[in-house]
């Protein structure tokens with residue numbers, strides 16, 4: 001494979017959609033790809049143990065249209081992560097990412113996710129082991145610190161250690177995770193955002209690709225951060241809840257004018273939906289990710305309601321999508 005996405009390439013990640021468990025599954029990613037050709041899409045986190053012992057095809061299969069797509073792994077055992085990276089190799093992901101940012105209990109009990117911010121040497125070992133098995137860039141997604149850590153001290157130390165392991169690309173969720181007393185949801189809202197610190201990391205480590213994540217809700221905001229020198233912006237919740245606002249037109253960040261209308265996005269999804277239904281899948285498994293497509297537009301509630309009420313019924317097909325679409329396309 002010619003590697004035109006070099007590890008030092010600062011351009012390929014100008015915008016990415018964050019890994020989100022239960023949300024960014026392959027149907028969601030195909031849907032997002034119908035809006036942007038360029039944004040990097042991340043999978044939900046898959047644990048290294050699941051890749052090794054679990055149903056690999058179900059966990060790792062993706063559709064060719066999803067490229068560029070990154071697989072996010074969770075774990076804290078270098079040998080296990082190396083093995084999972086090796087197993088995933090033939091699937092052809094464009095990047096393998098290690099999760100050092102997620103504070104969920106499930107994740108903490110396995111000693112991975114954000115708690116690893118306290119163990120940068122172990123993270124470096126994990127990443128070095130993954131790099132040894134990966135034909136594509138290995139990246140890391142982290143927080144600025146956890147609990148009573150001082151981000152100004154621990155973040156540069158963390159970055160130095162992972163860069164020492166060979167990582168060239170870091171995505172920083174610009175807030176701490178408080179591991180005690182906050183739910184994962186609260187940990188995405190309550191600890192304050194510190195964008196200046198992430199910007200400083202880009203200045204202090206200019207040779208690294210540094211992407212910012214956390215609290216970005218519009219393309220304009222992403223563009224403003226890029227203009228301040230960051231290499232990329234990763235958007236999670238806003239891309240999911242209001243995908244048209246964030247992803248339609250996003251390709252302008254790469255100088256491209258691809259910006260399909262939201263109705264055209266639905267039409268582009270039809271072959272994917274038809275194939276999924278023909279395979280015995282349920283309509284709802286795809287349309288649940290599309291509920292926010294018309295957010296803020298006349299008929300948005302009708303679109304959402306028709307899909308929510310009908311798409312999970314046995315036998316629900318493309319006619320339900322057509323019915324929902326009428327709510328936004330036919331003037332009342």
Ligand SMILES: Cc1cc2nc3c(=O)[nH]c(=O)nc-3n(C[C@H](O)[C@H](O)[C@H](O)COP(=O)(O)O)c2cc1C
Nearest residue numbers: 018019020021044045099102173214215235236237
């Ligand atoms: C439902 C949900 C699931 C998430 N799952 C993951 C995950 O699997 N791995 C991860 O690194 N972060 C996960 N996150 C965190 C997001 O990737 C992102 O860091 C966070 O939402 C902040 O970005 P935002 O403000 O743009 O949403 C999840 C967030 C949400 C809302």
